[in-house]
Amino acid sequence: MTQGLGGESPSNVERYLAGVSYPATKGDLLQAAQANSAPRDIIQLLERIEQDRFGGPQDVMKGYGRLQ
Structure with a gap:
């Protein structure tokens, strides 16, 4: 599994x-x-995460990706 920011994967x-x-x-x-x-x-x-509104989980993961 790919690790993300802080060792946390997006799926986690x-x-x-x-x-x-x-x-x-x-x-x-x-x-x-x-x-x-x-x-x-x-x-x-x-x-x-800088966003305040999320249309779906994909928006959350995009915001998460921008932190890396």
Whole structure:
């Protein structure tokens, strides 16, 4: 599996976003990640994504990719 920022693969990040209904805000993503017991490093990654609105998981992964 490809490792991403901070050693986290994109699929690992997505795992903590289960249950998000898109379109979603960054707040929605953070709330879902916390509800899915995401570790602090995942929460910090999501906080660093510059976008505030996401049309779907692909937008989250694009934002994540820009951090690398």
